[in-house]
Amino acid sequence: MxxxxxxxxxxxxxxxxxxxxxxxxxxxxxxxxxxxxxxxxxxxxxxxxxxxxxxxxxYPGGFTYSVSFPTEDKKSGLIKEVFPKLESNDQTLLETIDVPVLSDLTILTTEPMLIEYQNEKNYEQPNSSDYGRVTSLNGLKEHVNIIDGYFPSEEVVDGIYEVLVTEKALVNRDMVLGTVFTATKDDSHILIKPVGVFEAKDRSDPYWMGSLSRYNNDFLLPDKVFRNYLLTDEQYLLSNVRFSTAFDYRKITVANSNTLTMLERKVRAFTGEIAPNAIMYVNFPIDQIVSNFxxxxxxxxxxxxxxxxxxxxxxxxxxxxxxxxxxxxxxxxxxxxxxxxxxxxxxxxxxxxxxxxxxxxxxxxxxxxxxxxxxxxxxxxxxxxxxxxxxxxxxxxxxxxxxxxxxxxxxxxxxxxxxxxxxxxxxxxxxxxRITKRALWHTFFIDILLLGLAWYGWWRYQSRQQELLEISGGMLSVDPFLFFVPALFIVGLGLFCLRIYPWVMRGIYLLGKKYWSLSMYSTLLQLSRSQKQYQFLMLFLIMTIAVGVFSASAARTINNNLEEQLRYENGADVTLEVRWDSEESTVIQKEKQKEDDIEISQTVVSYAEPPFSPLEDLTGVKQATKVFRKGMVTAKAKGEGIYTVDLMGIEPQLFGKIAWFKPQLLPYHWYEYLNLLGSEPSATLISKSVADRLGVKEGDYITMQWDSSEQAEFVVYGIVDYWPTFNPNKQEDEEATPFLVVANLPYIQNRMGIEPYQVWLDVDEQVKRESFYQDIRNKNIPVTKMDDVYPKLVELKNSAFLLGLNGTLTLGFLISIVITFIGFLLYWIVTLKSRILQYGIYRAMGISMRQLIGMLTWEQLLTSGIASILGIGIGGLTGQLYVPLFQLSFDPKEQVPPFDVVFEANDEMKIYLFILFMLVIGLSILLFLLKRIRIHQAIKLGED
Structure with a gap:
């Protein structure tokens, strides 16, 4: 077989x-x-x-837990039994974790002990600085540099324990190396002698996951000495044990992270079982991160x-x-x-x-x-x-x-x-x-069922739109149903078009059967009689092209909206603030109240404006402009007042060239509004929220000032819903409603005073950001704050959501192209070979090769061509119906500018080029095979 x-x-x-x-x-x-x-x-x-x-x-890969023992456990001797079990359990747990361990640190600590000079007793009440702990760290010698003195001996000579201290501890206690101290706790006392000052060999070493400052009150004893002499029956001074493990976090994978998340639970369960009275503290920063992932x-x-x-x-x-x-x-x-x-x-x-x-x-x-x-x-x-x-x-x-x-x-x-x-x-x-037997989907109305499910999905989201907007929360909350329902719609509508396709062909045939050429007549007759033969191919093309058009629209829409949100929020390519020198002075003003003169003192801050030209000359900067931002400004008009206005002072001409803004957000192009500002120094643009609260309109006057500024009068020239960096969406608290006023910067500085402003930069995309940053360092520009939109865009493109969306939609379309192209060629080649007899008879009857080519061309156009047109139309309709629903998956409070469906011509052009390539290649191969048909081969086939 x-x-x-x-x-x-x-x-x-x-x-x-x-x-x-x-x-x-x-x-x-x-x-x-x-x-x-x-x-x-x-x-x-x-x-x-x-x-x-x-x-x-x-260090994010650190897992640290400490166990402190109460006094009753020490007196009962329970701690002697518990500590070895804890240490053994710690090693057992590490063996179960499939992540490399960079360091495994065990820290043993006594209780705080009273530290006194050996020959000088302190009879006064001791303070906290007189206390210290004796601590040991395993493997300490390999991770420290001795900057003064020497490393302690691992043997106890004459009952004196040699220890290390930090430089800070040496200064704080005013100690001299070699001095012997007595450390006392209750009935226990030991002699300690600092013999060396240490520092970390490598501060970035995971061994030092915590700051060295935690040891400023400690005396560090070699681990061997601590275990051999302080954990004995005569004196068991252990009070706290801390196990600190540094995992190589770069080797942590989603697969092995599950074992890490179980660590804390296992440690707590084991410790609670053997030492129920012990106090436990766990620090595992990766736990929450892994849980979120x-x-x-x-x-x-x-x-x-x-x-x-x-x-x-x-x-x-x-x-x-x-x-x-x-x-x-x-x-x-x-x-x-x-x-x-x-x-x-x-x-x-x-x-x-x-x-x-x-x-x-x-x-x-x-x-x-x-x-x-x-x-x-x-x-x-x-x-x-x-x-x-x-x-x-x-x-x-x-x-x-x-x-x-x-x-x-x-x-x-x-x-x-x-x-x-x-x-x-x-x-x-x-x-x-019979060849004309109906397909199962045609008999059981699968197309109508799929369209019904797709309509239900669309209706479900439309009817619950407000509710979904209220509960939506971010990029990763995209409902998978939003991808699944459009696929149902595409398949359902494609099958429905195939249901009526034979009737359309038959109608065209009947309308012009007296006028069609031989090629057209034969093709229409073939298509109307053998519609089942073409269904798979046409469904292939419809699905491929429609899914491609929809995927292009969905990906482009989501990418553009998220990118525009970042650009709008940032305002320009780069916004930065530079340190201004300032000087405070007190001004005394006299105010007459009733019959008395009252003196009021007020602190006035005067600023020295730094030079602006170095910012304009930075590497890659094409243009720069000053943008003054001031919050908590008071605006008044018609007896009403607002005390939380955000004032923006701009240079209209430069601002229009540098700031990022989507012109479709306003009734007129936003340059028109900038021209209004430029036409009058006191002109201002106000947000709709300001206009509603103050009851003002174009042509009305408002006055503004802030603490320590002069009052100035402005005239309203325009009302805007959006402006670069301004989020008009109301917050949950009605009092937090955002208010914006935009005015001319020179007018603000002349009438209200000069204060620090931001600098907005238009940076050439071809220039590497590192060159731009290095130039700032080289020129010693005192930048105090900088927001660069480019790293934010890179981070956005590397997010899990967009990587998954862009990659999967692209790969899916490429796979569908390959499959459709193979299916297209395979179908037509098999079809052509199965009809060799028919074409041979046509040629024997006197039909020319030109007419035969015409038949194939019309057949291609009326099947593959129409399927391609249907795919484009269905994909566009699917995009218009379902792409807007993606806005339900984003936080409406952060969705500025508003969600906008995008159809990019370049994306669709790639799809059209594929269709053209497929039709041309397919037709060329068919014509090549057709020309190889020989009449005598067809005549020998005498079956028909």
Missing amino acids: LLLILRKMLNNKWLVGSLFIGLIITVSLVSSIPTYTSSILQKLLIKELENYQVKTGE QQQKEQLTTMLWSLNIPIIIMLAIYLFMVSQLIVERQLNEIAVLRSRGAKRRQIVMIYLVEISLLGGTAFLIGPYLGLLLVKILGAANGFLNFVQRSSLDVTLPKESFVYAIFAVSASILMVMLPVLQATGQSIVNRKQQ
């Missing part, structure tokens, strides 16, 4: 090869989901841990599945189509075998073994090919947009092979469906079967 299967596969090598390609792509796509998820989260997990270290200065893993996995569902559906259709083509070529053979006594089970087994061989090979290759796909995903910076970014740290998790098994099993089932259907027919059934 194996030889029979191999012969059959060789006889249909092109079809079998196409089926094998589909299987490999399916397995690699499905198995890449866990690989991609873990790779993204791995990258972001390490980034989050690095950010934690930068912000807090604390576990949630993100679930969200990201769900999102990736929902993004890939349309592609998986397309692959299933592809596998079914190829399998059906293989079976159709062998229907006569199957029917003859059935008629001659072959059992159905035997025939099914032949095909099952064949597809199992292909599926098994795909299982071995697919996961590793998925690794390559993940690298492609990591370079996606937008839909069909790739950049040179650092590659993802890709590993192949076990889950990938589990996913691959499910993918292979589902693929085998999909491929076997046509086989099961065909093996149920005898030779008589085969000859009696």
Whole structure:
């Protein structure tokens, strides 16, 4: 049977090869989901841990827990039994963690002991500075430098313990090395002698996860001495033990992070069991970070599945189509075998073994090919947009092979469906079967069902829009249903169009049957009679193009809105503040109240404006402008007042060239509003919230001032809803309503005083930011604050959400292109070969090659061409209906500018070029094969 299967596969090598390609792509796509998820989260997990270290200065891979023993445990001797068990348990736990350990530190500490000179007793009440602890750290000698004195001996001579101290401790206690002190606690006392001053050999060494200042009151004893002499039956001085482990956080993965999150629970459970009265403290900064990433893993996995569902559906259709083509070529053979006594089970087994061989090979290759796909995903910076970014740290998790098994099993089932259907027919059934038999989806109205589900999803979000806006919270809260429902709509509407397609073709045929040329007449007749023959191909094209158009719109919309939000919030490429020198003075003013003169003193701050030209000459700076920002300004008009106005003073002409703003946000182009400001020094623009609160309109006057400033009068020239950096969205607290007034900076400085302002810069994108930053350092510009939008954009592009969205949508479309192109060529080549007899007869009847080419061209245009047009239309309609729903997944309070659906011409042009390329290549191959048809070969086929 194996030889029979191999012969059959060789006889249909092109079809079998196409089926094998589909299987490999399916397995690699499905198995890449866990690989991609873990790779993204791995990258972001390490980034989050690095950010934690930068912000807090604390090593993020540290796991520290300390156990302090109460007095009753010490007196009862329980501590002697507990400590060895704690230490043994600590080592056992570390062996269960699959993360490299950089350092494993055990710190033993006594209770605070009274420190006195050996020969001078302090009979006064001691203060806190007279107390200190004796501490030991294992491995101390390898991690310190002795800056004075020497390292303590590991032997006790004449009852004196040699210890190390920090330089700060030496100064604070006014000690001299070599002096002997008595350390006393209750009935216990020991003699200690500082013999050396130490410093950390490497401050960045994870061994020193905490600051050295924690040891400023301690006397550090060699670990061996502490254990041999202070943990004895005669004197057991241990009061606190701290276990501090530094894991290599760069080796922490999403897979092994689960064992880390269990550490604290295990330690607390064990300690509570053996020492219920002990006081325990745990410090594990990674715990919360890893817990958050576990949630993100679930969200990201769900999102990736929902993004890939349309592609998986397309692959299933592809596998079914190829399998059906293989079976159709062998229907006569199957029917003859059935008629001659072959059992159905035997025939099914032949095909099952064949597809199992292909599926098994795909299982071995697919996961590793998925690794390559993940690298492609990591370079996606937008839909069909790739950049040179650092590659993802890709590993192949076990889950990938589990996913691959499910993918292979589902693929085998999909491929076997046509086989099961065909093996149920005898030779008589085969000859009696009509070509025009309806498809199952047509009979059971699957298209109407899918459209109904898609409409329900759209209605659900529209009806609950306000509620969803209130509970939405951020980028990673995107509902997977938002990706799944559009796929249902595309498939449903595509199938519905295929339902009415034969009627449209027949209508065109009937309307012009007296006028059509021979080529057009023959094509319309063929299409109206054999519509089932074209359904798979047309559905392929419709789904590919529609999903591509929708994916392009969804990705571009989400990318643009998030990017615009950052640019709007930042105001310009770079905004910075420079230190101003200031001087305070007291001004005494006299005010007459009733009959008395009262003197009021007021502190006035005068500022010295730093030079502005060095900022304009920075590397990469194209233009610079001054922007004055002042909060808590008082604005009054018509007897009403606001005391929390944000005042912005600008230079209109330069501000318009440098600031980022979306012109569509205002009724007129925002340059018109800047021109209004420039036309009158006292002109001002106010937010709608100011206009409503003060009851003013264009042409009205308002007065403004702030503490220590003069009062000035302004005239309202315009009312705006949006302005660079201004978020008009109301807060939960009505009193926190944002108010904005924009005025001319020279007028503010002349009438109200000069105070520090921001500098907004337009920086050339071609200039590296490092050169810009280095120039600031070289010129010693005293920058106190800087906001650069470029690093924020880079961080946004590297976020888990956009990496998953851009990469998966791009890869899905590329896969669908490959599958559709292969399916397109395969279908037409098989169709052409199956109609060789028909074309040969046409040629024998006198139909010219030119007319035959015309038939094929019209057939291509009326099937592939119309399917492409339908795909473009359905994709655009899907985008208009469903892309706006993505705004429900973002925080409305931060969604400025408002969510806007984007259709980028460049994205769609890439899709159109693919369609044109596919049609041209396909038609060229068909024409090449058509010209190779010989009339005598067709005449020899005498069956018809």
